[in-house]
Amino acid sequence: MSNQKLDQLRSQLDDVNLQLLNLINKRGDLVKDIGQIKEQQGTNRFDPVRERAMLDHISNHNQGPFEDSTVTHLFKEIFKAGLELQEDDHRKALLVSRKKKPEDTVVDIKGERVGEGSPSFVMGPCAVESYEQVSTVARAVKEQGLTLLRGGAFKPRTSPYDFQGLGLEGLKMLKQAADEQGLAVVSEIVNPADIEEALDYLDVIQIGARNMQNFELLKAAGSVNKPVLLKRGMSATISEFINAAEYIISRGNENIILCERGIRTYEKATRNTLDISAVPILKQETHLPVMVDVTHSTGRRDLLLPTAKAALAIGADGVMAEVHPDPAVALSDSAQQMDIPTFNSFMNELKGINV
Numbered sequence: 262m263s264n265q266k267l268d269q270l271r272s273q274l275d276d277v278n279l280q281l282l283n284l285i286n287k288r289g290d291l292v293k294d295i296g297q298i299k300e301q302q303g304t305n306r307f308d309p310v311r312e313r314a315m316l317d318h319i320s321n322h323n324q325g326p327f328e329d330s331t332v333t334h335l336f337k338e339i340f341k342a343g344l345e346l347q348e349d350d351h352r353k354a355l356l357v358s359r360k361k362k363p364e365d366t367v368v369d370i371k372g373e374r375v376g377e378g379s380p381s382f383v384m385g386p387c388a389v390e391s392y393e394q395v396s397t398v399a400r401a402v403k404e405q406g407l408t409l410l411r412g413g414a415f416k417p418r419t420s421p422y423d424f425q426g427l428g429l430e431g432l433k434m435l436k437q438a439a440d441e442q443g444l445a446v447v448s449e450i451v452n453p454a455d456i457e458e459a460l461d462y463l464d465v466i467q468i469g470a471r472n473m474q475n476f477e478l479l480k481a482a483g484s485v486n487k488p489v490l491l492k493r494g495m496s497a498t499i500s501e502f503i504n505a506a507e508y509i510i511s512r513g514n515e516n517i518i519l520c521e522r523g524i525r526t527y528e529k530a531t532r533n534t535l536d537i538s539a540v541p542i543l544k545q546e547t548h549l550p551v552m553v554d555v556t557h558s559t560g561r562r563d564l565l566l567p568t569a570k571a572a573l574a575i576g577a578d579g580v581m582a583e584v585h586p587d588p589a590v591a592l593s594d595s596a597q598q599m600d601i602p603t604f605n606s607f608m609n610e611l612k613g614i615n616v
């Protein structure tokens with residue numbers, strides 16, 4: 262008889278568990294709906310005043326047998342789960358995420374299709390110094406059958422007393438050298454106010470490591486119809502990097518190339534530490550093409566080729582490196598730029614492993 266009673270109570274308990282389950286999930290749905298409205302309004306998802314009011318309301322209706330403190334504890338856990346549910350939703354909704362768009366984004370730069378399968382190469386000097394300098398490099402790039410020419414006109418330098426670049430004049434030189442060889446121009450912009458004017462002279466807006474979280478610059482680059490090459494900040498986590506790209510895409514520009522360029526660690530043997538595993542992580546988490554800058558990540562000419570091989574082997578869509586006709590006299594990054602013969606053997610070696 263008592264066993265029968267026990268079974269009966271247990272079966273009631275099972276029913277109550279299922280009712281609780283339904284109610285908790287029903288609460289989750291409501292919380293998600295509220296989260297969506299809050300997101301449209303741009304208000305914070307967590308509202309401590311509202312949470313306190315809900316807990317007080319629950320305590321006031323508590324008739325036991327649980328103590329108020331126990332009930333409060335239980336409900337706080339339920340509230341927390343609701344908040345996490347909203348955040349999950351938010352993560353899933355990132356426009357750069359694979360979850361949002363499973364297929365690869367291919368960025369077309371004057372016919373060069375970055376992210377479509379065969380690797381792309383962005384080559385050129387650290388800084389534009391003269392027309393002769395960039396046109397020498399442009400010819401070498403063309404002779405290697407490549408299409409993307411880089412060169413810094415606006416240079417964000419660590420010291421305000423270092424060479425700051427030739428600005429718009431430099432960009433015009435780069436554009437002329439590129440046009441003569443039928444190449445596309447990749448160049449960094451550091452000030453949102455320069456974008457409009459620069460659009461006539463470049464094919465890809467580069468946003469440098471030091472500006473990865475310059476949100477006004479990201480928004481400005483996202484508002485124009487030009488591919489953007491976004492470099493990872495030297496102390497940025499992968500999540501911060503992805504969110505920086507989200508700033509660009511959220512303004513309507515989805516032609517974004519991510520570029521791993523090394524992060525700051527305690528290691529001194531290289532200028533930065535190339536985070537090679539960031540490449541497959543970024544490829545998994547986002548639908549954007551991923552490149553590796555072997556020059557700035559290593560800061561060492563002897564490591565350019567092995568790191569470029571590693572980048573391609575691990576699935577990068579391209580490699581960026583610096584080439585200068587006479588690195589010894591370069592105004593910036595002289596220790597790590599390749600001269601033309603080194604560049605030629607670098608490319609020949611890489612092509613050898615990719616046919």
Ligand SMILES: [Mn+2]
Pocket residue numbers: 387388557583593594
């Ligand atoms: Mn450089």
